[in-house]
Amino acid sequence: MADFIRAFPLAAAVPALEQAPRMEVDIVETDQGYRLKADVPGANRKNITVIVDGNTVTIRAQVEKEEAVENRRMLVTERVVGELVRSFTLPHEIDESRAEAAVVDGVLVLTLPRRTGTRVEVRHGAEGKLARAPAAAPAAAGTSAAIVNLKINGSDYPLKLESRVTLLDALREYAHLYGTKKGCDQGQCGACTVHVNGRRVLSCLTLAMQAEGQQVVTIEGLATDGTLHAMQEAFIRHDALQCGYCTPGQIMSAIACIAEGHAGSDADIREYMSGNLCRCGTYTNIVAAVREMAGATASRQGQTS
Amino acid sequence: MKNFAYSRAESVPDAMMATASHTGARFLAGGTTMLDLMKCGVEEPTALVDITFLPGLDGIETGPDSVRIGALARMSDVANHPVISRDFPALSESMWRGASEQLRNMATIGGNLMQRTRCNYFRDPSYAACNKRDPGSGCAALDGINRGHAVLGTSDHCIATYPGDFAVALVAFDAMVHVRSAQSHSIPAADFFLLPEDRPHLEHPIAPGELIVGIEIPISGALRRSHYLKVRDRESYEFAVASAAVGIEFEADGRTVRDLRVAMGGVATKPWRARQVEAALNGRPLDEPTVRSASKLATDGAVSHGANGFKIELAQRVVARALMTIGGIK
Numbered sequence: 001m002a003d004f005i006r007a008f009p010l011a012a013a014v015p016a017l018e019q020a021p022r023m024e025v026d027i028v029e030t031d032q033g034y035r036l037k038a039d040v041p042g043a044n045r046k047n048i049t050v051i052v053d054g055n056t057v058t059i060r061a062q063v064e065k066e067e068a069v070e071n072r073r074m075l076v077t078e079r080v081v082g083e084l085v086r087s088f089t090l091p092h093e094i095d096e097s098r099a100e101a102a103v104v105d106g107v108l109v110l111t112l113p114r115r116t117g118t119r120v121e122v123r124h125g126a127e128g129k130l131a132r133a134p135a136a137a138p139a140a141a142g143t144s145a146a147i148v149n150l151k152i153n154g155s156d157y158p159l160k161l162e163s164r165v166t167l168l169d170a171l172r173e174y175a176h177l178y179g180t181k182k183g184c185d186q187g188q189c190g191a192c193t194v195h196v197n198g199r200r201v202l203s204c205l206t207l208a209m210q211a212e213g214q215q216v217v218t219i220e221g222l223a224t225d226g227t228l229h230a231m232q233e234a235f236i237r238h239d240a241l242q243c244g245y246c247t248p249g250q251i252m253s254a255i256a257c258i259a260e261g262h263a264g265s266d267a268d269i270r271e272y273m274s275g276n277l278c279r280c281g282t283y284t285n286i287v288a289a290v291r292e293m294a295g296a297t298a299s300r301q302g303q304t305s
Numbered sequence: 306m307k308n309f310a311y312s313r314a315e316s317v318p319d320a321m322m323a324t325a326s327h328t329g330a331r332f333l334a335g336g337t338t339m340l341d342l343m344k345c346g347v348e349e350p351t352a353l354v355d356i357t358f359l360p361g362l363d364g365i366e367t368g369p370d371s372v373r374i375g376a377l378a379r380m381s382d383v384a385n386h387p388v389i390s391r392d393f394p395a396l397s398e399s400m401w402r403g404a405s406e407q408l409r410n411m412a413t414i415g416g417n418l419m420q421r422t423r424c425n426y427f428r429d430p431s432y433a434a435c436n437k438r439d440p441g442s443g444c445a446a447l448d449g450i451n452r453g454h455a456v457l458g459t460s461d462h463c464i465a466t467y468p469g470d471f472a473v474a475l476v477a478f479d480a481m482v483h484v485r486s487a488q489s490h491s492i493p494a495a496d497f498f499l500l501p502e503d504r505p506h507l508e509h510p511i512a513p514g515e516l517i518v519g520i521e522i523p524i525s526g527a528l529r530r531s532h533y534l535k536v537r538d539r540e541s542y543e544f545a546v547a548s549a550a551v552g553i554e555f556e557a558d559g560r561t562v563r564d565l566r567v568a569m570g571g572v573a574t575k576p577w578r579a580r581q582v583e584a585a586l587n588g589r590p591l592d593e594p595t596v597r598s599a600s601k602l603a604t605d606g607a608v609s610h611g612a613n614g615f616k617i618e619l620a621q622r623v624v625a626r627a628l629m630t631i632g633g634i635k
Contacts, residue, residue, distance in 0.1 A: 163311040163353070166340070186341050187408060199381075199410040205340045206411065209311045210333075210355060253407065260385070262406070274541035275405020 025086060033114035034090055037147065037158070040108050048103055050110060052096040057112065058087045090114075102156060107147070109158045148212050152177065153221030161208050168192045170208035171218060179219035179248050183277075190276035193249040194218050200256035202275075219248035222255075230296070231255050234289040242280035250276045254290045263294035306343045310352040314359060317485055317516060323354040325514030332356050332516065334377065335412040337404075338420050346430045347438060357413070362518060365389070372396065372522045376415030380471070381406060383414065395531035395550045396522065399474040402535045405542050415517035417471055418482065418497065419509070423544055424454065424465035436462045437505040452612040453546070456620075457573035457604065463505030464610055467498060467575045474533055474550040476576040477568035480522040486515040494520070498575035526554030527564045534627035535570075536619065545571030547620045549627040553591070560590045567628070569603060572620045579603040582624060591632045600625035 024039035040048065040061045051058040061084045092114035100111040150157040150167075152175060159174045168185070171177045171194070183191030185204045192203040195217040222229035231251050234240070241247045253276045257263050262272035269290045270283070278286065311333075314320030324330040329351035333339055342348040356362075356377070363377040367388040374383060383389060384400035404412065426432045426445040434443035446454050446464050454464045475482075475494040482492045492510060499507055511517075522528065531552035537543040548570040554563045565586050567579040581602035589595060603624045607617045629635075 162308050164306045164308045164343075186344055187337060190405065190407060193407055200407050201411050202337075202407045205337050205408075207311065207333075207336065207340070207353075210336065210357070257406070260406070271401075271541050272406050275407045 025088070027088065027090075032111075033092065033094065034110075034112040036088070036108075036110040036112060038086070038108040038110075039160070040084065040103075048108060050099075050101055050108075052094050052099060052112070055090045055093045056087060057090065057094065057110070058085065059108065060085050061108075102158065107158060107160050148208050150175065150208065150211060150216060151214065152216045153218060159208070163207065163209060165208045166204055167194070167196075167206040167208045167211045167216070168203035170211075171203060171216075174208075177218055177220050181245055181248055183246065183249075188277075189246070189249075190253060191246050191249040193252045193276065195252060195256060198259075200253050217252075219252060222251070229255070231289070231293055234293050235286075238285045238289040238292070240282055240285040240289040241278075242282055246276060246278045246280075250278065250286055254286070254293070257290060258294050258297050263290055266291060269294070306340075307349050309350050311355065312352070313355045317359060317362075317518070320354055320356050320359065321485065321514045321516055323352070327352050330354055330513075334416040335379070335408075336416075337408050337412045338416065342421065342428070345428050347428060356516070363413075367392070369524070371524055373519060374414050374521075375519045376517045377413050380404070380409035380412045380414065380417060383471075384409060393522075393524075393528050393531065395474045395477065395528065395533045395552060396471075398533035399470040399535075399548075399550055402533065402541075403470040414471075414520060417469060418517060418520075420469045421508070422465035423468045425450070427465055437465060437501070437508075440504065440506045447610060450612065451610045453544075454610060454613045455572060455574045456607040456609060456613055456616050457569075457577050458500050458575055459608055459610075460501045460503065460505070462503050463501035463574065464613075465501070465505065465574060466571060467573060468544050468571075469576070470533065470535060470545060470548060470570055472498065472576045473548060473568045473570035474531075475520065475522065476578050477550040477552060477566040478522050478525065478528045478531070480520050482517060483519045483521065484511055484515050485518045486512070489518075491521075494576070495578055501574050525552070525564065527552030527566045530554065530631055531566070532627050532631045534623055534630065536623050537571075547571045547616055547623045549620075549624045551624070551627040551631060553628070553631050555591075562586050562589055562591055565628075567603065567624055569620055569624065572604075572607075572616045579624065581605055586628075591628070591634065593629060593634050596628045596632065596634065597625050600628065 027034055027036045038059055049060045094112045095115040098113045102109050145160050145162045147158050148161045150159060150170060157175045159170055161170055161174060168180060168182055171180045180194055180203060181191040182204065183189035187202050187205045193200050194203045196211055196214050222232060231254055235247065235251060253273055257269065257272045263269050266287055269287050273286065273290065312323060314323055320332065324332060331350040331353055333353040333355045334357055339348060359377065362375040364375045365378050365382060365386050366373045372389065372393060380400050384397050390397040424446055426449060427435050427437050432445045434445040436442060436444055444463055451464060453466060455466045472494060480494040482494055482497045484490055484492060497509055499509065533548065533550045535545045535548040537546050550568045552566040555561060556563045565583045567582045569577045569579060582599050585599035585602055600621045604617045604620050609617060
């Protein structure tokens with residue numbers, strides 16, 4: 001038995017819930033093996049354990065649930081911690097060394113490659129149903145929620161979203177990446193600026209579904225191994241922020257501004273940073289930070305060319 | 306925002322079929338106008354057909370006779386295009402002086418042509434009276450806060466300003482809009498924008514399911530010596546209060562006007578070609594008194610609605626300054 005997701009330890013033994021919330025599960029057969037999606041209410045990375053044993057997959061999720069209880073003759077709602085356990089038997093043994101998992105907004109997505117050369121007797125239990133993957137999955141044609149596969153800062157985020165969810169709301173409310181800020185939510189302030197395929201765009205006027213299959217980079221994706229991006233360091237050095245709310249958007253915009261070649265002069269920087277408003281009025285220091293980084297980029301290019 | 310069905314079109318016929326066969330379906334490109342108006346509650350499509358993944362519609366070609374721009378080219382691609390920014394200044398300036406680089410990275414050329422007015426009464430459905438949003442309901446702007454509204458091309462039914470910049474240059478330089486429908490056809494840019502008259506809800510001479518596939522701007526001497534001057538309430542990232550796209554081609558003497566173009570933005574209900582100014586200056590040597598006197602013709606027929614009366618003289622001055630800048634008159 002291999003507990004292959006060691007990043008998801010079970011905190012402690014907890015009682016099974018008497019009236020457990022349902023764990024909605026869908027299993028699809030793929031070329032490589034199986035993809036399992038489980039809608040686990042209240043789940044996060046810390047409270048799910050997945051155990052693979054041959055052709056059996058077990059999901060143990062510690063969940064919270066609200067229950068009405070009587071307390072001093074008043075009916076109050078209390079949060080109850082319990083455990084959901086579901087077990088699935090698949091037609092093939094799973095190669096747990098290549099299995100992958102992600103949990104986003106309560107949707108657990110398991111990629112379960114089959115171990116080659118194995119075929120075992122299928123015992124359909126009451127658990128999840130097996131279905132063959134459609135030849136070409138059509139883009140969400142209906143108005144109901146669909147799984148949207150976003151690539152954010154190099155990681156996959158399969159999110160269950162309605163069509164109307166903007167990239168901004170997907171980042172903040174579904175992927176739980178709160179660095180990107182919502183200011184005006186109508187394309188006037190620039191606080192929500194992110195990079196899509198290397199270009200700076202406003203995530204508040206982009207549908208999450210438009211961003212499917214594209215490379216999204218947010219402020220969280222800039223630091224590497226705990227070291228801030230040089231532009232983040234420059235903003236700190238030049239005190240280019242006061243309250244900080246517009247700063248993630250300013251920094252994403254500033255990096256793109258230099259990459260586009262629009263930081264050749266202070267006038268250029270002001271023109272091409274004009275889509276990012278700062279109510280604290282730190283523009284002078286923002287220009288100084290961008291100017292310094294533009295100079296550093298230019299001298300670095302001069303050395304290498 | 307009300308929910309809707311989202312799909313990605315894989316071919317132009319596929320996209321046209323998807324919108325023609327579904328009432329309430331709309332094309333989605335950059336989304337900078339559409340999503341904004343959906344959040345305001347002005348646009349309520351039941352389906353959005355994403356056309357941004359259609360192949361082959363985002364090219365920019367600068368040939369000997371014309372500049373051709375695919376409908377899905379992004380505004381920033383046009384503004385930053387090396388040949389366009391070097392040889393055809395009004396096209397580039399009218400691009401980079403609009404919106405912000407983030408929005409220009411999203412917005413497409415086709416979508417830019419379909420940009421809708423920024424009239425606050427149009428954008429806010431809590432005002433019942435808006436003939437553009439709800440035909441027959443009236444116009445709240447006529448007696449409302451109308452400092453930003455149009456003084457040219459207005460009617461008793463609508464005084465909403467056309468907000469864009471690039472189309473002003475397109476109208477000045479005789480661009481064509483290529484549209485794909487059952488039979489492909491091309492529409493002069495000047496005719497692509499309709500006057501409000503008594504039906505301000507109709508803005509373009511195209512039907513549901515018809516798709517803009519590109520624009521074409523003929524190369525002229527005036528386009529090579531051109532300029533877009535934009536005057537606004539702040540230096541950048543703001544709509545025009547008054548703007549002018551101008552171009553001049555001189556005779557061999559370097560003074561006499563052979564071909565002059567003037568169109569205005571920010572002051573009219575559609576991109577406004579000022580042919581009276583062109584006629585007054587064609588064939589004449591250019592100097593400041595001539596330019597200033599001809600520029601007064603730019604606002605022939607203008608009507609003030611109170612707070613926007615200042616735009617009449619401002620428009621004349623913007624036209625004069627733009628012409629003097631490219632005419633070499635200090």
